[in-house]
Amino acid sequence: MEAADWTDYKERxxxxxxxxxxxxxxxxxxxxxxxxxxxxxxxxxxxxxxxxPETTPFSALVSLFDEHFALPLSVFAERYKFYSAKKV
Structure with a gap:
């Protein structure tokens, strides 16, 4: 299962x-x-x-998968956004 799969599965x-x-x-x-x-x-x-898992609360199970499948931030993408910011 991938992060996108988990997000779609959770919604369904x-x-x-x-x-x-x-x-x-x-x-x-x-x-x-x-x-x-x-x-x-x-x-x-x-x-x-x-x-x-059978003794763990449902919300904790969902949180475990949320944390596991969370997409990491790309340092390069965040740096690009920072340096391409323009003053309004």
Missing amino acids: LFDYFTANEINNDGRKREIFLSLLDEDAYRLMLTLCRPNR
Whole structure:
């Protein structure tokens, strides 16, 4: 799974919860974990250590993937923006 894939997947997952009126965090966690493929679930196990994903709150699981798939800032791009700034 890549960062763009996670962003799209998360949006669709939250839409699914809204459409099916799923408000219980425990139920959200179970649905989320059951829909992960083998590689994504293994990654979740690694990110949750020493805890298990089944005992971790849903919001914490989402945060773990958000942090893991966050796109790093490019130093060169930020430097270019800084030096190309114009006075208004």
